[in-house]
Amino acid sequence: MANLDSLFHGFVVALTMQHVMLMMVGVLLGILVGVLPGLGAPNGVTLLLPLTYTMDPVGAIILLTSMYWGALFGGSTTSILFNIPGEPSSVATTFDGHPMAKQGRAIQALSFAFLSAGFGAMVGVIVTTLLSGWVTSFALQFSSPEFFAVYFLAFASFVGLSAAQPSKTIVSILLGFAFATVGMDTISGSLRLTFGFDELLRGISFLIVVIGLFGIGELLLTMEEGLKFEGVRAKVSLAGVLETLVRMPRYWVALIRGSLIGVWMGITPGGPTAASFMSYGLAKRFSRRREHFGTGEPEGIIAPEAADHGAGTAAMLPMLALGIPGSATAAVMMGGLMIWGLNPGPMLFIERPDFVWGLIASMYIGNVVAVILVLATVPLFASILRIPFAIIGPLIVVVCFIGAWTVGASKPDLWLALIFGIVGYVFKKLDYPIAPLVLALVLGDKAEDAFRQSMLMSQGSLNIFFSNPLVGTITTLAIILVTWPFWAGLMRRVHLLRIRQPKVIE
Amino acid sequence: MDNERALISRASMEVATALVTGGVGAAVIWGAAEHDIGWGDSGPGSGYFPFRIGILIILASLTNLVLALRRRGFGNEVFVTNAQMRSVLAFGLPILGFVVLSLFLGLYVAAILYLAFVMIFQGGYRPLFAIGLAFAVAVAMRLIFPIWFKVPLLTGPIEALLGLY
Numbered sequence: 001m002a003n004l005d006s007l008f009h010g011f012v013v014a015l016t017m018q019h020v021m022l023m024m025v026g027v028l029l030g031i032l033v034g035v036l037p038g039l040g041a042p043n044g045v046t047l048l049l050p051l052t053y054t055m056d057p058v059g060a061i062i063l064l065t066s067m068y069w070g071a072l073f074g075g076s077t078t079s080i081l082f083n084i085p086g087e088p089s090s091v092a093t094t095f096d097g098h099p100m101a102k103q104g105r106a107i108q109a110l111s112f113a114f115l116s117a118g119f120g121a122m123v124g125v126i127v128t129t130l131l132s133g134w135v136t137s138f139a140l141q142f143s144s145p146e147f148f149a150v151y152f153l154a155f156a157s158f159v160g161l162s163a164a165q166p167s168k169t170i171v172s173i174l175l176g177f178a179f180a181t182v183g184m185d186t187i188s189g190s191l192r193l194t195f196g197f198d199e200l201l202r203g204i205s206f207l208i209v210v211i212g213l214f215g216i217g218e219l220l221l222t223m224e225e226g227l228k229f230e231g232v233r234a235k236v237s238l239a240g241v242l243e244t245l246v247r248m249p250r251y252w253v254a255l256i257r258g259s260l261i262g263v264w265m266g267i268t269p270g271g272p273t274a275a276s277f278m279s280y281g282l283a284k285r286f287s288r289r290r291e292h293f294g295t296g297e298p299e300g301i302i303a304p305e306a307a308d309h310g311a312g313t314a315a316m317l318p319m320l321a322l323g324i325p326g327s328a329t330a331a332v333m334m335g336g337l338m339i340w341g342l343n344p345g346p347m348l349f350i351e352r353p354d355f356v357w358g359l360i361a362s363m364y365i366g367n368v369v370a371v372i373l374v375l376a377t378v379p380l381f382a383s384i385l386r387i388p389f390a391i392i393g394p395l396i397v398v399v400c401f402i403g404a405w406t407v408g409a410s411k412p413d414l415w416l417a418l419i420f421g422i423v424g425y426v427f428k429k430l431d432y433p434i435a436p437l438v439l440a441l442v443l444g445d446k447a448e449d450a451f452r453q454s455m456l457m458s459q460g461s462l463n464i465f466f467s468n469p470l471v472g473t474i475t476t477l478a479i480i481l482v483t484w485p486f487w488a489g490l491m492r493r494v495h496l497l498r499i500r501q502p503k504v505i506e
Numbered sequence: 507m508d509n510e511r512a513l514i515s516r517a518s519m520e521v522a523t524a525l526v527t528g529g530v531g532a533a534v535i536w537g538a539a540e541h542d543i544g545w546g547d548s549g550p551g552s553g554y555f556p557f558r559i560g561i562l563i564i565l566a567s568l569t570n571l572v573l574a575l576r577r578r579g580f581g582n583e584v585f586v587t588n589a590q591m592r593s594v595l596a597f598g599l600p601i602l603g604f605v606v607l608s609l610f611l612g613l614y615v616a617a618i619l620y621l622a623f624v625m626i627f628q629g630g631y632r633p634l635f636a637i638g639l640a641f642a643v644a645v646a647m648r649l650i651f652p653i654w655f656k657v658p659l660l661t662g663p664i665e666a667l668l669g670l671y
Contacts (some may be wrong), residue, residue, distance in 0.1 A: 051655045167569040171527050174563045178534045178556060185541075185552040192552055193537035215600070223597040224590045390629030395643065397601055398617045402647065405613060406657050414605050421601075425594075429585060430516070430523055448555045454551035 001134045010357030014365055019062050026063040027370045028377070030070020031484045034086045035078050037389075038396050039217035041071035041087060041312075042328040042438070044329060046059055046210040047334050049405035058355050062362045065316070067330050069366050072272070072312050073374040074381065076113045076305060080105060081232050081382055089272035090307045092280040096293060096300030098232075099170065103296055106234035110378060112301045116255055118371040119248075120306030123259035124266060124313030125363045128320075132349070132360070135321040136437050139346035144453035145464045147323075149474040151447045153481070154324045155505045157268050158436045160484035168432045176437040179204045180444020187452060192233060199412040206335050206441040207407045210328070212417045213434045215400040217424020219393060238425035254283045258303040262310020271327045271435055272311040279307030313363055319344060320356055323446065328435040394401040425479050513591045516583035520574035524567045531563030599667030600624050614644045 013019070015417030045064050052060035067345075075087025080097035100109040142150070159169045182193045183203025194200040248255070258279040265275035283303035284293045293300045315326030325331040325344035337344045342352060350358050356490060404417040427434055440447075458464035466472040480487075534556055542551025589643070600620060607616035618640040623635035651657045661670070 051657060054656070072604045165570070165573065167566045169574065170566040171563060171570060174559055174566060175530065176529065177559050178530065179561060181534075181538075181556040181559070186545075188552040190541060192541060192556060193534060195533075195537060220598060224586070224594045226590075226593055252591070261521055355626065390631075391625060393597065394600075394621050394624045397604065398613075398621065398643065398647075401604065401608065401661060402613060402617075402651065405608075405660050406651070409658070409660070411609055411660070414608060418601065418605050422598075426519070426523060430520060432523075451555060452550045458549075460545060 006357045007129055010361030013354050013358030014362040022059050022063045023066045023366045023369050026066025027070035027373050030067035031374055031381055032076035034071035034074020037222045040214055041068050042332050043214040044071055044333045045329055046207045050406035058358045061359050064333055066366045071369040072309055073257055073370055079107045085141045087458035089276050092304035094275040096297050100296030101232040106232050108244050111241045112298050113376055114371050116302040117305040117309040118367055119255055120259040120262050120310035121313045121367040124263050124310045127263050128317040132321050135344045136349045139322050144450045146448035148454050149465055149471050153474050153478040154269050156478040156482035160225045160481035161270050162433055164431050164433045166485040172432050172437045173440045176368055176440025177444045180441050205407050206415050208404055208416045209399050209420050211404050212420025212437055213424035216421025220425040221428055234378055254299045254303045255306050258306030259310040262307035263314040266314030266326045269326045272308045275307040275311035276304035280304040316427035328438045331439045335442045349428050511588050513588050514585040519585040524571035528564050528567035531560045534560035547626040613660045615664050618644050642656045
């Protein structure tokens with residue numbers, strides 16, 4: 001129950017006038033970036049981060065996380081009204097959300113989405129509250145080999161669980177690690193991989209990479225598709241929202257299953273996008289109204305939304321307790337924590353309980369604030385999308401480059417952002433996953449330190465990763481995951497053989 | 507019909523990308539080899555980790571290369587068509603211009619020129635409207651960044667000439 005006590009103190013921290021204001025600003029900015037194509041949660045948080053360098057960390061993290069919640073909600077708004085996912089994680093919401101809106105039930109579709117998203121988020125925060133104490137005390141026993149094993153596990157699960165070709169996920173992760181080593185080596189102080197360019201002394205900032213990959217890259221992709229906004233007009237009425245609220249309990253299975261899938265995918269770094277697709281797929285498979293999916297079925301909105309937001313909030317748990325972000329946006333925030341001089345990981349709960357519990361408490365309030373604000377502002381943000389892309393597109397470009405400049409006031413960063421924009425465009429088109437690259441870039445230094453410390457402890461023997469039951473289990477699990485595509489392929493072949501055999505006998 | 511023609515096939519882009527990532531791997535190995543890639547006085551040297559990462563990048567890129575080459579016979583998926591490439595370039599080249607202008611003239615002037623250019627020549631807006639909007643954006647930039655958040659933006663010779671800084 002110590003967690004509840006800490007949570008109560010967290011509410012005292014979060015419920016100040018200033019912090020609630022920051023929440024509202026964050027949510028509104030988040031909805032804005034969520035609604036605009038080319039600007040998503042990772043990129044939005046990145047653009048805002050340099051402006052928080054001088055803020056106090058509690059206020060700063062509340063602003064950034066609220067922006068994350070807002071962006072997740074904003075992404076669903078465009079999915080439903082315009083059939084254009086504002087965020088990759090709200091793609092699954094378009095399948096049933098947009099058909100429902102086209103049938104003149106836009107307000108019901110939006111309410112289903114926001115209410116189930118809010119529910120998923122609440123489940124995520126409650127799990128975070130309950131588990132954080134336990135995960136932290138567990139993680140406090142960790143030393144370098146355990147930390148490296150956990151990092152390995154995180155990246156292995158990307159390879160094992162992602163739908164992308166495994167070797168592409170691996171390339172993406174390794175490029176992130178390679179870029180992380182550019183610049184000053186934290187242990188020996190020598191300059192690595194700068195190839196004589198003084199500009200690379202400070203290393204490659206993950207913020208610049210995110211702006212390029214997620215911002216410029218996404219915009220280029222949007223332009224190529226030559227998108228048109230043909231939206232459905234929505235009138236928001238309290239009666240419509242309440243009517244949907246009353247109908248919600250009927251879909252409790254989809255709601256709870258979606259939330260749990262989301263929480264699971266958020267904690268293991270599968271991310272919100274994978275979670276929402278998985279939840280939609282499962283809902284469709286087990287629903288009695290399976291044939292209605294794709295034509296505006298409420299379950300088809302509830303399932304991906306609950307999972308999306310469950311994953312978004314649950315991604316905070318491993319970030320805070322282990323120092324391993326569960327999504328690209330959480331990775332950016334963790335980078336922010338390090339910039340503010342905080343050290344994400346178990347010690348954070350001991351050194352800065354006010355920060356951790358203030359953040360967790362703000363997640364409860366922030367999500368309620370977000371549901372209310374997003375419903376109230378649907379008409380406003382929908383009208384923003386009616387501004388022609390010939391104006392919005394270039395404006396987003398300018399904002400991205402201003403963001404790239406504010407990261408470190410360095411001219412080469414502008415070039416880097418452009419180069420990573422092209423990389424992002426090509427990678428997205430060829431199905432190279434880009435979130436693992438960002439994660440590896442943020443975790444690179446820590447992972448390398450943990451690896452070198454472990455090697456020091458063992459005099460260079462890899463056996464250290466099997467030296468006690470804890471680290472051995474984590475390492476084994478990681479190895480199983482990283483080779484999972486191979487085992488899955490093998491099992492499929494065996495299965496095929498078994499199916500064929502009886503036919504031969506007959 | 508010409509517009510729908512494939513400019514670059516997916517297969518050749520897969521191959522090209524695998525070669526580029528492999529090249530990055532080689533560069534990482536080369537850069538790491540300038541340092542101690544083995545066991546130093548205090549454990550693994552500073553080239554130890556990147557050297558191994560570089561090797562793994564090359565191995566994974568080779569896998570991608572082989573997979574891309576093997577898949578070549580199957581279907582001819584398109585990476586980008588003529589029309590798509592045209593709209594990407596129409597959007598991308600002004601961005602390149604914006605970056606170059608920013609380096610010489612600062613972000614404010616570059617933003618004004620870039621926004622006005624794109625809106626007039628690509629959006630088809632009236633020059634007065636476009637230029638007015640571009641200036642409004644520059645004023646907003648000035649208010650938000652250096653004044654409210656105390657984060658100065660890149661300025662150039664024109665601001666100096668006008669005595670704005």
